[in-house]
Amino acid sequence: MTTLTTTDAPLASRDSLSEPLTTDRLLEEQVLSCMGPACRTQVWLLLLDSDERQLPVAIPCDDLRPEPSELEVDNLAAFAAGMLFDRGGSQLVMVWERQGRSSPTPADARWAAAFAERCERRGIRLRAQLLCHSRGVRVLRPAELRAAA
Numbered sequence: 001m002t003t004l005t006t007t008d009a010p011l012a013s014r015d016s017l018s019e020p021l022t023t024d025r026l027l028e029e030q031v032l033s034c035m036g037p038a039c040r041t042q043v044w045l046l047l048l049d050s051d052e053r054q055l056p057v058a059i060p061c062d063d064l065r066p067e068p069s070e071l072e073v074d075n076l077a078a079f080a081a082g083m084l085f086d087r088g089g090s091q092l093v094m095v096w097e098r099q100g101r102s103s104p105t106p107a108d109a110r111w112a113a114a115f116a117e118r119c120e121r122r123g124i125r126l127r128a129q130l131l132c133h134s135r136g137v138r139v140l141r142p143a144e145l146r147a148a149a
Helices: 026-036 070-087 107-123 142-148
Strands: 044-048 054-061 091-097 126-132 135-140
Touching: 026 044, 026 091, 026 126, 026 135, 044 070, 054 070, 070 091, 070 107, 091 107, 107 126, 107 142
Parallel strands: 091 126
Antiparallel strands: 044 054, 044 091, 126 135
């Protein structure tokens, strides 16, 4: 497990919307440079085009319950699918923001795992899920989500 921290990220070293985000490291750098460390509990939907460039839209959602329900996960996936369609995106990046440690909590893992499953069912290409925490940003791996849930 690695965490990109504010001291690691090249905050102004690239045009953040023109370069493809082809690696997990580039995604972490992008999210950290745009958002910084976590300051509240919310989720962000970031949209990528077919060339893996971030579209100029970031959609926050701060009214999710601490534990996922079937309906809430379905609604979030439906909203994400609609945003991808409306904005011409081809891939989705989910950023789960919350203060605290860099490893996912059981609730983080349940939300992220349920959302990934729902995206797969709906045919949404989920490029990555990241955790934005108190010290930085890191990619959430499917295996650690299964272990943490």
